[in-house]
Amino acid sequence: MKKEVKTAIGELVGYFDGYYLVDKGEEGTWLTEEEFETVRLPELNPIEVRQYEIxxxxxxxxxxxxxxxxxxxGLDKDSEALPSKAIKEHHYHLAEAIIKGGYNK
Structure with a gap:
C-alpha cells in the first residue's frame, strides 16, 4: 500500500530524477528536495494529532x-514537569502543523 504524503500545496504524486512532483489539482509542480521539505506537512504521532485537533x-x-x-x-517556568527537549520537539511539530495547515499520519 502506497503511503499518502500531503504538502501545503497538494499531494505528492511521485519522485523522478531528484525532483518531487506535487499535484495541485489542475496541474502538477516540480520541486527540489529542499523545496519539498519546506512545504511537506509534518508527521504527527497520535497524541500530537489529538492535541492538534483540540x-x-x-x-x-x-x-x-x-x-x-x-x-x-508555562512548561519553561516549571521545567521539572517533563523533559524539555522532548516537549520542545513535540510543540515544534504542532506549531509547524498549525502554520502549514495540516499533518501527515
Missing amino acids: LMRKGDKTEALTTLMYDVV
Missing part, C-alpha cells in the same frame, strides 16, 4: 498558536 477546533491559526505558545511558556 487546538484547531475553531479553525483559527492565531488562537491555536497563541494557546500553544502559552503552554510552552
